[in-house]
Amino acid sequence: MNEAVARQTERLTQDQLDAMVSLHTRYLEGRIGGRRATLKHVDISGLDLKGKNLRHADFSGCTMRRMDLSNTNFQEAILYACDLSFSNLNNTSFVRADMRGTKIESANLIGADLEKADLRVGAIAQDGTYAAPQAVNFRGANLSGARLAGTMANNADFSDAIMSQINIQNADLRGAKLSGADLTGADVEGVQLSGADLQNTILTGVNIDAVKDDLDISTAITDENIGPSVTELVTPLVKLIEEHQVWVESSGERGHQLDLSDYDLREIGSLKMEKLTALRARRAKFFAMNLFRVELQSAVLDECDFRRCDLEGADFRGSSMLHAKFSHARLSKANFTALLFTKNSNNRIASCDLRWAEFRYADLTEARLKGANLQYADLSYANLTGCDLRECDLTGANLEGAMLDDADLEDAILSDGAPSRAFSLGSLKDTN
Numbered sequence: 001m002n003e004a005v006a007r008q009t010e011r012l013t014q015d016q017l018d019a020m021v022s023l024h025t026r027y028l029e030g031r032i033g034g035r036r037a038t039l040k041h042v043d044i045s046g047l048d049l050k051g052k053n054l055r056h057a058d059f060s061g062c063t064m065r066r067m068d069l070s071n072t073n074f075q076e077a078i079l080y081a082c083d084l085s086f087s088n089l090n091n092t093s094f095v096r097a098d099m100r101g102t103k104i105e106s107a108n109l110i111g112a113d114l115e116k117a118d119l120r121v122g123a124i125a126q127d128g129t130y131a132a133p134q135a136v137n138f139r140g141a142n143l144s145g146a147r148l149a150g151t152m153a154n155n156a157d158f159s160d161a162i163m164s165q166i167n168i169q170n171a172d173l174r175g176a177k178l179s180g181a182d183l184t185g186a187d188v189e190g191v192q193l194s195g196a197d198l199q200n201t202i203l204t205g206v207n208i209d210a211v212k213d214d215l216d217i218s219t220a221i222t223d224e225n226i227g228p229s230v231t232e233l234v235t236p237l238v239k240l241i242e243e244h245q246v247w248v249e250s251s252g253e254r255g256h257q258l259d260l261s262d263y264d265l266r267e268i269g270s271l272k273m274e275k276l277t278a279l280r281a282r283r284a285k286f287f288a289m290n291l292f293r294v295e296l297q298s299a300v301l302d303e304c305d306f307r308r309c310d311l312e313g314a315d316f317r318g319s320s321m322l323h324a325k326f327s328h329a330r331l332s333k334a335n336f337t338a339l340l341f342t343k344n345s346n347n348r349i350a351s352c353d354l355r356w357a358e359f360r361y362a363d364l365t366e367a368r369l370k371g372a373n374l375q376y377a378d379l380s381y382a383n384l385t386g387c388d389l390r391e392c393d394l395t396g397a398n399l400e401g402a403m404l405d406d407a408d409l410e411d412a413i414l415s416d417g418a419p420s421r422a423f424s425l426g427s428l429k430d431t432n
Helices: 014-028 237-249
Strands: 003-007 036-040 339-343 346-350
Touching: 014 036
Parallel strands: 003 036
Antiparallel strands: 339 346
């Protein structure tokens, strides 16, 4: 069999890659001079294979990060132990592909087809030695509407992945990590989930009876335990918000403070640009709502679920958000700075309390967090580009993989307890 082979090459250029794809196309068409594309341990990160037909190609051990692979055909291809993290895999076909040990973290797989793909553990041999087998890694990836029917993905890591409306019929997900994943409306008929981690998983619209045997779903969000809906309120929410705004404007002399603690607000869909200053809403579910430029200054929002919410330009000044969840939320230009209170000539400054808050994979581009308490917050893989983090307390915070380009960390308190003026981002951001 003729093969176009690249081995142990540091990098390929786009022209070199295009030439190999051209030969592979001739191979698939049975034309003279065609050769099967075979790349071993090659770095082609950042290059473009959009819409190419790479059926049966071999990319074993290749680094393919931040590539445009949308609409590409990898049917029955070998992607063994590849790194496809941060790539665009929109509508890409991986039908019956060998993807053992692949890393696909934070990639976009909307509409991708992984039917009967092999997603078991795997490792690549280098220098005559074998690395420890690694599980397939989909952490933080967007798999909305993807097909994984019949896939073997036992022990795969889908933590914080977006898997809404996904088809995982008859898939083998035994021992898989699904903590924090969004499986809204997923088709789970016949799926094997024995030993899977479903902590804080979103399972609304899912036939729980098909998956709950011998599984711990006590912390998962299901149709049964989501909490009372705001549609069940005796007084309509619109009227309660009006009374709350009167209460705020009159400094408590008229109206009534709104308390939505433990309520599920998702059914109303949007609180866009609402004025909800001083709201009390502990453990409320705002999951995936439109909260664009909402005003939530001096609010009590401890343990709230804001995952996948549109919170662009939201005002959280002086609010308490202990253990709140913001994973995958859109928080660009949101305001988490302190709030100044003046009463009887006495001034009091209330800082945002974000201790133990979760911001995994959130977009905090140009957000303002000056002076916020972020002790033990999880900011892993968050986009903090241009973020104002001056004077923040980041003691014990997780910044693994966070994007910190142009972020201002002047006088921020880091894990060593010391304020920073000349802060090195090299150990925190992904430079691959």
